[in-house]
Amino acid sequence: MTGWIIYKREEKDLTEKNYEIIRLLQVARSKGIDIQIISPDKFELIIDRHDNKSIVINDAVHQLPDFILPRTGSSSKYFTLAVLRQLEHLGVYVCNTARSIELVKDKLQCHQVMAFNNLPIPKTMLVKFLKDTKSVDTTIVAREIGFPAIVKNITGSKGSGVYLTESASKFKDLMELIYANNPHANIIIQKYIRNSHGRDLRVFVVGGRIVACMQRSSGDGDFKANFSRGGSTECFIVTPEIEWLAIETAKITGLDIAGIDLLFDEDGFKVCEANSSPGFRGLELAVGQFIAEQIIDYIIFRVLQK
Numbered sequence: 456m457t458g459w460i461i462y463k464r465e466e467k468d469l470t471e472k473n474y475e476i477i478r479l480l481q482v483a484r485s486k487g488i489d490i491q492i493i494s495p496d497k498f499e500l501i502i503d504r505h506d507n508k509s510i511v512i513n514d515a516v517h518q519l520p521d522f523i524l525p526r527t528g529s530s531s532k533y534f535t536l537a538v539l540r541q542l543e544h545l546g547v548y549v550c551n552t553a554r555s556i557e558l559v560k561d562k563l564q565c566h567q568v569m570a571f572n573n574l575p576i577p578k579t580m581l582v583k584f585l586k587d588t589k590s591v592d593t594t595i596v597a598r599e600i601g602f603p604a605i606v607k608n609i610t611g612s613k614g615s616g617v618y619l620t621e622s623a624s625k626f627k628d629l630m631e632l633i634y635a636n637n638p639h640a641n642i643i644i645q646k647y648i649r650n651s652h653g654r655d656l657r658v659f660v661v662g663g664r665i666v667a668c669m670q671r672s673s674g675d676g677d678f679k680a681n682f683s684r685g686g687s688t689e690c691f692i693v694t695p696e697i698e699w700l701a702i703e704t705a706k707i708t709g710l711d712i713a714g715i716d717l718l719f720d721e722d723g724f725k726v727c728e729a730n731s732s733p734g735f736r737g738l739e740l741a742v743g744q745f746i747a748e749q750i751i752d753y754i755i756f757r758v759l760q761k
Contacts, residue, residue, distance in 0.1 A: 478747040495535040528732030555709035593623040651718035658701035688741040
């Protein structure tokens with residue numbers, strides 16, 4: 456069996472920060488899979504070729520692998536998604552699909568889909584005042600979302616581009632700063648879930664079933680609890696509510712492999728976001744080193760079912 460991991464960095468350049476890629480390579484090779492990393496920019500996308508058994512990489516024709524494992528997540532650019540779509544059309548199993556990656560990359564679109572499917576989410580609003588931030592009217596924000604409020608870039612991961620604004624005046628200051636640096640920034644505002652300050656749940660879903668769940672806690676009182684930002688992790692018991700929310704979110708977003716983040720609300724949980732290329736270093740520290748095995752075993756199963 457052959458497979459390609461789509462990732463921005465070559466294998467020789469991997470460091471301990473690329474924990475997930477290293478683990479996936481190790482596990483795949485231990486199971487006899489011929490696997491390698493290929494950067495998206497190495498592909499040549501030629502649509503009118505008659506040969507549907509190969510693709511051009513580094514100006515050379517390569518036979519198609521049995522599967523593709525994208526690890527580009529929210530940083531996936533248009534070209535990367537186009538490459539994934541082409542490989543899907545050629546019959547390669549792609550885990551996750553370009554469509555699902557594109558959906559969850561756009562946080563607003565993902566929340567639209569989740570709300571349409573009656574999943575509980577933090578109330579969300581798109582910022583539309585882009586030209587004159589000095590005259591921003593915060594009345595509607597205060598009425599619909601309230602302060603404190605969470606401000607996010609539409610794309611981003613590992614807690615980057617996420618801010619807590621405590622008041623209308625600080626919100627206006629933040630908007631001025633953001634748009635002074637990027638006049639075309641797409642920003643959403645979300646209701647602040649006070650019960651989840653500094654903590655959340657990461658539920659790891661593979662093939663429509665939960666393989667692990669952990670609570671992430673901030674190490675310094677920050678409202679963000681990401682392990683990649685220094686937070687701590689511990690195993691968390693999966694309740695029926697957690698199970699339904701995580702599996703349903705993965706299902707409606709079309710993700711075969713998903714990291715579903717849940718917030719602690721007063722009357723249960725709210726779905727914060729879905730991740731198409733979830734990290735699992737903290738998860739393996741919390742629950743044991745078997746997440747990479749679960750991913751590879753699922754991919755093997757899917758390939759053998761074709």
